[in-house]
Amino acid sequence: MDVSEIVDAEFDMFDESTPVSKLRGAFEESNRKALLITSDGDFEGIVTRRDVLSSHQKSNRKARSLVRPVPTVDRHEDLREATRLMIGGDTRVLPVLSGDDLVGVVRADDILEHVQSYLSVLSxxxxxxxxxxxxxxxxxxxxxxxxxxxxxxxxLPVVSDENGDEVVGIVSLYDVLEFVTRELQRPTGGDADGDVGASKGGFGAREGESTDLLELPVRNVMTETVGTATRDETLEDVLDTMLEHGGSSSVVLDDDGALDGIVTKTDLLESLTWTDEGRLPVQVFGADLMTELTRDELAERIEEVAGKYRDMRVLEAKVHLHEHDETLRGVPLLLARVRLYTDKGTFMASGEGYGDRHAVSLALNSVERQILEGKTYGRSKKSPGGEELEKMYGWWLSE
Known part of the structure; x- marks a missing residue:
């Protein structure tokens, strides 16, 4: 199945010279998470809501100061590959190009809603x-x-110990950034000691008082209506709950109603990229140049490198091998380019060495350095079995 059925031809596009203040206004007027940026009519990249809210740029700065590149697809891109690109590129929108022309976008929510019924095989x-x-x-x-x-x-789930660790709300990064940004821009009005409201609220007369704002409790910003799920609830139902509450996460409760986990839309997207292979799926371009390494050894080495990032999960690995004319004692000089698509981002590096083992080793050493520079906490996930995957992906193989 490809993305052609969910391409949205309506999207928000701005030139790179657009003031950041105008981008901020565009986000306030819509629920968009990203805006597309062009340069001389050509697609340049995106600016996300988070980029704008967390930016300390002056409002007269231009969009080009915040733009970042993201992967693009054509309208016949495989749906699973599009999902991988979203995760690897840390984006929830993929521009769709026809040649050099921007013709639409594919959004994460549209992918999830399109495949929702197939999520029922996972919990x-x-x-x-x-x-x-x-x-x-x-x-x-x-x-x-x-x-x-x-x-x-x-x-971040908000838990109160007054009622036995009861989940009383949830606060998102967007909640905090939007609240602080809004209050710093508001010149007058409001009561600093007043109530904020049932779910969200604000204080006036706080322009420039960022320190005071950051000392406020999260109860003033959190959303009290929380989507919940049980551990055995299907992902189809979990997504239903998210859509019903207009949120991007649901907290998982145990039999006693205590916090037991959290599921986000990113988790749902990642589940669409799983495969039923026992070993990490590695695509090798120039496989005929592999004379020392086996595919299993290559996959094992990649998993070992990824393990330096604690629980980081590699979704897919691609290795390109290219032979140069130079040789040493009959062994050709090879260029190895390794690209890892992970749930923490995309890592890519190259290495040149005599023979495939040497070249790949140098490339992976460079990848390992990149990974260690971005070290973070992992996440605990359970991969589904082959039977579940066959049910889940049968539609991909048959269409």
């Missing part, structure tokens, strides 16, 4: 993060922001 327990980081209602917003950054997460 929340299969994909949920079990080691959940949470905060209390009185935790300061500054502390929450620090937790988002250090844990590399975007959702």
């Amino acid at each position: 929340a327990a299969d994909v949920s993060t079990s080691e959940v980081v949470s905060v209390e209602p009185e935790t300061a917003l500054g502390k929450a922001l620090s937790t988002f950054r250090t844990e590399r997460i975007e959702h």
